[in-house]
Amino acid sequence: MWVKICANTNLDDAKLAAELGADALGFVFAAASSRRMTPEQVAPIVQELPESIEKVGVFAELDLAAIRAAVEYAGLTGVQLHGDYTPELILGLRKGLSTPVTILQTLHWQVTAGLEQAEAFEASTRRIAEDGLAARLLVDAKTASASGGTGTAFDWNLARASFEIARRGMPIILAGGLRPENVAEAIRTLRPWGVDVASGVESAPGKKDPEKLQAFITNARQAERNGA
Numbered sequence: 255m256w257v258k259i260c261a262n263t264n265l266d267d268a269k270l271a272a273e274l275g276a277d278a279l280g281f282v283f284a285a286a287s288s289r290r291m292t293p294e295q296v297a298p299i300v301q302e303l304p305e306s307i308e309k310v311g312v313f314a315e316l317d318l319a320a321i322r323a324a325v326e327y328a329g330l331t332g333v334q335l336h337g338d339y340t341p342e343l344i345l346g347l348r349k350g351l352s353t354p355v356t357i358l359q360t361l362h363w364q365v366t367a368g369l370e371q372a373e374a375f376e377a378s379t380r381r382i383a384e385d386g387l388a389a390r391l392l393v394d395a396k397t398a399s400a401s402g403g404t405g406t407a408f409d410w411n412l413a414r415a416s417f418e419i420a421r422r423g424m425p426i427i428l429a430g431g432l433r434p435e436n437v438a439e440a441i442r443t444l445r446p447w448g449v450d451v452a453s454g455v456e457s458a459p460g461k462k463d464p465e466k467l468q469a470f471i472t473n474a475r476q477a478e479r480n481g482a
């Protein structure tokens with residue numbers, strides 16, 4: 255089970271998550287985030303991390319020059335797109351980078367909507383897989399006020415059939431309201447390729463809790479071993 259610890263804001267948290275076995279660390283550059291980081295803040299953290307761990311920048315704005323500058327300056331290996339990025343924009347982004355990055359395309363599942371969103375969701379997953387521009391799909395919870403770092407889970411049972419369809423196209427990462435206590439159930443229900451967490455492993459906004467980090471990673475890997 256691939257595990258990404260997102261919204262890191264300091265070196266101690268990032269190093270601990272790496273030591274505990276996270277596969278990827280996320281740094282949020284989106285303007286709407288309370289854990290927003292700048293390339294100048296992220297670069298020295300990235301330099302201290304093992305080469306093998308993925309360093310993913312989370313972006314919501316469509317300013318490609320700013321994304322490219324952050325990738326190059328901070329040494330990111332992945333880009334997570336949270337906004338309305340067309341295939342043309344993604345192609346433009348890829349072309350302008352000096353080294354290739356892994357692209358994670360985010361799709362949202364609205365926590366307040368019901369099954370009626372499934373059709374549009376499935377059509378989007380098909381299109382993203384056919385475009386072939388993103389390596390992975392990250393499905394996150396969207397609330398009325400935020401589209402990332404919400405700490406809110408969507409109804410996994412409602413999304414079950416859509417995930418079965420989406421997984422045929424590309425690896426799916428589940429995000430939104432995951433915590434050490436519910437990550438195993440989430441994995442059993444939706445069988446994602448990976449999981450992503452931000453607020454569920456924090457002790458305070460922007461500060462990770464070592465025990466929660468450890469428990470989250472252990473429980474996710476255990477759920478996979480148990481045959482989720």
Ligand SMILES: O=C(O)c1ccccc1NCC(=O)[C@H](O)[C@H](O)COP(=O)(O)O
Pocket residue numbers: 260261280282284286287288289312314336394401402403404405406429430431432450451452453454
């Ligand atoms: O984390 C944020 O503050 C954030 C703000 C705006 C866009 C994206 C953001 N985070 C992206 C992530 O990958 C989070 O890990 C994901 O949304 C899950 O967050 P949480 O529900 O707090 O675990």
